Amino acid sequence: MMHDIQAVRQRFAHDFQRPRYHFLPPSNWMNDPNGLIHWQGAYHLFYQHNPASAVWGNMHWGHAVSPDLLHWTDLPLALAPTPGGPDERGVFSGCAVDNGLPTLIYTGVRGEQYEIQTQCLATSRDGLLTWEKHASNPVLSAVPAVSGQTADFRDPFVWREADGWYMVVGSRIADVGGAVFLYRSPDLLAWEYLGPLFIGDKNVNGVIWECPNFFKLGAHWVLIISAHTGTTTGDVIYFVGSYQDYRFTPFFQAKLSAAQMYAPLTTVDAQQRRLLIGWIREGRDDQAMLDAGWSGVQSIPRVLTLDAQQRLVMTPIAALDSLHGQHWHYENLPLAASRSLEAYGTAFDLAADFSVEPQGEAGFSLLVAPDGHERVDIIYNAAQQQLNVHTIRAQRLVETRQTPHALAAGEALSLRILLDASVIEIMANGRTSLTSRVYASSAACAGLRLLGRQAHLRALDLWEMPSIWQ
Incomplete structure (x- = not known):
């Protein structure tokens, strides 16, 4: 298996347009990072992947492991669509957490237009090599009524606090703008809706908010969203502010990344630093990607801090x-x-x-x-x-x-x-x-x-x- 993967990579060794020190899969399509977790001395990266083509579709979760976030070893696919299941049309984006067992939380999609989007779980008992989807999937299916729509409800981001697990899900409120909805659970299975964490303005920062990240950094809280216009991906925006009574109130916002980085994911590493990695999109059409045989790159991981003006500072990892x-x-x-x-x-x-x-x-x-x-x-x-x-x-x-x-x-x-x-x-x-x-x-x-x-x-x-x- 590993020999076959190496042989695939070798096919592209003379492609002068293919990156050398950034992570990308052996071949075909990759987009969002979908879980970056430190587990038993190694970093595991999961990512949106089409194993059959260099263009988007047929979403699986790819998987790679690294000792240092730079040198990667390809591993077998982590998740694939289940015929007749809540993810039969694709295993969309999500995150990875440690709940005693390594756990993946992701969006499963159904429907001809991918319009049925629900949140699902999978766990591993063999060191993250194989994954079992939970029998009760989906663990969250109801889109909040305030949303006024049911087709955009995806990309869960989960963290633990003293009183349980919390999750934000990217979405929108019809005719208003992007939104992030907040949930709480004692066990990652039963989720209580706590309301909109924060709501945007469609005329300012996107119609749909994808891939939300919400975390404390220093004395403040940071919300990162990837703004979708409704027809195409836009900029990545971050907000810095306060978090009280399940509501986020920003006092500063800025563009985190312009142009071709999208859908970043953050995690805490072994040194308790907040890290960010993001999908670097291609700038060429589908036929050029098919001709090349590959598409999509992950950024070099960055350490996040806040400066004296409470602006986000990004520094490539020292490694x-x-x-x-x-x-x-x-x-x-x-x-x-x-x-x-x-x-x-x-x-x-x-x-x-x-x-x-x-x-x-x-x-x-x-x-x-x-x-x-x-x-x-x-x-x-x-x-x-x-x-x-x-x-x-x-x-x-x-x-x-x-x-x-x-x-x-x-x-x-x-x-x-x-x-x-x-x-x-x-x-x-x-x-x-x-x-x-x-x-x-x-x-x-x-x-x-x-x-x-x-x-x-x-x-x-x-x-x-x-x-x-x-």
């Missing part, structure tokens, strides 16, 4: 440093134009600090073609207070992704960029995240340049990254 290969260091460089760097490749970890004047710009060109006519420009514009990602082909701008990013007076611009073939994860000062997919036309698109004007590079560290599958 990432263990992958660092050849190192380049630059410092104290004035930036007035493009400057080529010695490094050449498509898999790097970059950490840079810049001083940027009020009308200045600073950043990088990545995946630069030998003639310079194809590249990706990552540019911070101080006047616009905006982080931009420009994809350029044949000297023509073909796509721009952008997100606001304000610096305080005198604050340096800090960029952490994880480049991995077609994946670019960008974190600016830890509090602004933009994730992009860029598909270079050839493996020769591997140059790197510094960009800037009215700016100064304080320091740059650049490490080549290896494949985690060797």
Whole structure:
């Protein structure tokens, strides 16, 4: 079995657009992370997976295990649809908890349009290798009447408090906006409805709220939702606030991730840190994914904290440093134009600090073609207070992704960029995240340049990254 999986991975070894140090399944489709749990010294990751095709559908739960959240071993499928069961049309997203037994809580779907969505359980007694669905599934089926609809009720997120288990489920209130409903249970089986935890505004933050995460961080509570427009996936938004009498009252909200990261999942690791991992979507059409034979990547796990302004700060796990290969260091460089760097490749970890004047710009060109006519420009514009990602082909701008990013007076611009073939994860000062997919036309698109004007590079560290599958 494991030999067969390795053989499948080997088929894609020469695909220069396939990431090397991010997790993705051996082949075919992957989307949401569906449970990240530390169990007996190892991390188990479950994920939405179509084992038969590189496009969405036929939802199963894939499974992999890691000692460090970086090096992964593929395991057999954890969950599959049961004909005639509450999940006969798909095993949708959910989470994993330790209830004495490892337990998966997930959304089972039925109906031609996946319109019957209920919450189900499965447990394992053999070290998370095989899973038994509970005989009483579904354990929660009634959509709250306040919702005014019954078709969107999914993605349970569960945690334990002193008086029992709590669960939030993503949903919507018809003609109002996205909503998160709150429940309590003594045993993960009998659930008491406690009301809407928080309700959004369809004109501001999405029609449907998917994949909610709710947790305490420091002295405050954080709610993360993935906003769906009703026709397509949107941004990931987080709220920071207070939680009392089963209601959440935010005092701050912001975009957690712009562009192509969606459906993040958080967990607490062995060091009691709050970690986040998210699905990095493709940026190409179904036929291109079918031709490639694979689709979907998981982000590098990030540690979450709050800064003094109660903004969410995201830092790649420190274990990432263990992958660092050849190192380049630059410092104290004035930036007035493009400057080529010695490094050449498509898999790097970059950490840079810049001083940027009020009308200045600073950043990088990545995946630069030998003639310079194809590249990706990552540019911070101080006047616009905006982080931009420009994809350029044949000297023509073909796509721009952008997100606001304000610096305080005198604050340096800090960029952490994880480049991995077609994946670019960008974190600016830890509090602004933009994730992009860029598909270079050839493996020769591997140059790197510094960009800037009215700016100064304080320091740059650049490490080549290896494949985690060797």
